[in-house]
Amino acid sequence: MTAETADMSFASDGGDGTSPPHNIEAEQAFLGGLLYDNEIFNRVSDWLLPEHFYDPFHGRLYAKARELIGSGALADAVVLKNRLADDDGLKQLGGPVYLVDLMREAPDSVSAPEYARLVYELALRRELIAIGETISSQARDTSEQGNANSLIENAERELFSLAEKGTAQKSFQPFSAALAQSLEVAAAAYKRGGQLSGIASGLRTLDEKLGGLHRSDLIILAGRPSMGKTALATNIAFAVARAAEFEEGPDGKRRVIKGKGGVVGFFSLEMSSEQLATRLIADYTGIPGYLIRQGRIDQNQFGEINDGVREISEVPLYIDDTGGISIGALAARARRLKRTVGLELLVIDYLQLITGGSRRSESRVQEISEITMALKSLAKELDIPVIALSQLSRQVEQRDDKKPQLSDLRESGSIEQDADVVMFVYREAYYLERAEPKEGSEEHLRWEDEMREIRNLAEVIIGKQRHGPIGAVKVAFDPERTKFSDLEDSGRYSSRD
Template sequence: MTAESYDHTPAPLESNAPPHNIEAEQALLGALLFDNEVYHRVGDWLKPDHFYDPLHGRIYEAASQLIISGALADAVVLKTRFERDPGMKEVGGAVYLADLMREAPEPASAGEYGRLIYDLAMRRELIRFGDEVSHAANAPEPDDSAEDILQGAERRLFALAEQGGTSKALEPFHLAVHKSLEIASAAYKRGGGLSGISSGLKSIDAKMGGLHPSDLIILAGRPSMGKTALATNIAFSVARSYQAEEQPDGTRKTTNGGIVAFFSLEMSSDQLATRLVADYTGISGYLIRQGKIDAAQFEDIRDGVHEIAGIPLYIDDTGGLPIGSLMARCRRLKRTVGLDMVVVDYLQLVTGSKSSGENRVQEISEVTQALKALAKELSVPVIALSQLSRQVEQREDKKPQLSDLRESGSIEQDADVVLFVYRESYYLERLEPKEGTEQHLAWEDEMREIRNQADVIIGKQRHGPIGSVKVAFDPDRTKFSDLDYSGRQDHE
């Protein structure tokens, strides 16, 4: 094996062998053992299972572990790890590692070898993927329709495009703990504040540490409590804050805020947009819809529309959207544009598959499990709004609790976080005493105190404490914002 033998074209393949290049794998490993800095050029995207030769994958993984831990990875250090490796014995023993280092190409060319190894691995996965899709189409399961096969194929193809494999293998602990360190580092760099995406409300962020990738967040409340308004405020804040940096491979990495997909199954896209314009301009959404505005306000609205038109907020207002289609659209957006957060308004309007039949609890369970799987697959927070049962209205204490969730078993079980929106003023307003009485004066005083306040109750949180935070609510603008310590609205 000589340096001149390393070639950027695949080696001749034995009959029916999938695409591979053993010489490129040897070259990459030799360069890595010779200069450990090579790992930092390829480690983010080149994984052990991208190597065709299993022995080469094991050598790469062992070297990676040492380098990540700050230790030296060379032939001498790795020798003791591989003395009893059956694959190493087949190639002549641990002396093979020394041969790799001795015949190593220039470290500067290692990136090219890494990209060739990755490209060939993707080709092998595409061949495997094509065979599986062909088999599924030719011999489908009894309950699988063509649409089911298509959605399954799209899901697997997305996984291949994003992660370099059609299925996720077991992850070594050292990689998982390294990700944990990155999360802690992100929070530390923000001054101990957030490790997730900011919701735009400091009081909520302080309790939750932001909105975390892979989390399913249920936002629930009775009608007119403001759950859609809060979800819209969060989505708008995240999209407005979006910033990204260009990466060496040409992709963009989100550094603040995010790209948001908002599935509005009840409200049309123009109604949702009107809410956002009211939020941004401070002009009542009711006045905008009724056209009861003056020329100056119209100019403010027109200017506001131009200023926010370019934010990365994507709205889908398809009614009765099947969960499979919702997931497919999210994967497509992630692949083509990018995606950092998903909002579904609301959970009970998403339809399940035909297999759930008319069993409503089973259908909701299928939807919540799918949304949780989507959050993990795309590594984004998914906020799903949910209705509460009418039993809230039968209690003297109207504050919601987990048992009030409709079809609560599956929702509560699958959710990482459950938030409730509660406005005491909504109920007090309906208890107005007769005007002119002492009771009415007391009622007016209490209404003044709580009219523009709301509670966001954290009923469940896997990663932190439960509790309640008070926020300001402007019903004219359907806008939630922070309260300062004196209880006044924070106008930052």
């Protein structure tokens, strides 16, 4: 039998059209090839899993072979007959002679992976049928809670999970697998000289505290209005997108080299995409954004803007400026972006402008709780850091010490609980500027001296971090460019230097 003939018969045992799509002969052909030549495993191990086999015994046989080959041992009929001697499935199929027959009828090593792809394809079809039946059942049941849009969002989430990982649901994994993932993170940090295990934010001093932006983390960036939280989030997003490096994958598609920046999705619920782009041009060229918006630029500056736009037009930053978007729609669009072009970082400006997916929320606190839980789940599902901006309550303004605290978060309980990292942006100059004494007085002279010292200073206060220390990081802030930078770099006018 060839891979082509196997593809013609989805239900090889029965073929009456009532069985889920499967092909026992393709499973036998692949397993025979694997037992004959264990090197085939290296060509399919990334995507073919035991649960993709329709016959339960074939799944157990493949699992045992994976275990042996992964440990450097030989997996053939002789070895496996001892490992599976008590397996009732093998006994029903004729005992050890079944394994010998698999090897005897094995296809050549070139064809075996094609049978594996067919096994995988049919497993996906079975999962699709299961998802479709669930969707159909829920859509027909009008007593089911939730509206049609929520059903669509749930269906899209299930389909995304299937497309990304080949299975509609994630189940228990052995501790050894979790340890292997932890070792990968440690190895990545070690290869970088112990500097970062996450994605660089563009601010070295902040990265030293955080170790970079970590996958699956929900990062809350909070501050009072005009503190610069949008500016900081934009700076981070731009830095990550500009640092992206790509390589061509085996399927011919471009993919991001992990740890080198990447595709960034930016939900700008307050500012338009044009306003955000103007900020980024100001960041890149060094020309103040308000001059660009007002048209108060000369011919040379206009030429610089044109050149800058050409230079950064290919930066993989995607902006969605839909106002009042629901958490379900936001998650669906993020999944779609990851599926179509990739996604390494998601930024949301800001949390309180998202609407909940349920109309049954009794209060805004309950709705925010639903949103933060969904964002944390999205960070884990997409395996990316998610930065969500948040407003602070007015109680900050009532204190003498106006440095923000965790208790200042609006609807703070759920936000603080679900976040892996909570950071605050604080600029003392904002408050001092509004306390200007009478001009010409001694107090005004002292005020001017103090303003000169702190005008371009800011603090990023880490109020919570699950995986590291808390504390404050001093950074430079250029209000004309709405640009944050490390203090030692603040003397440089253009970010292109």
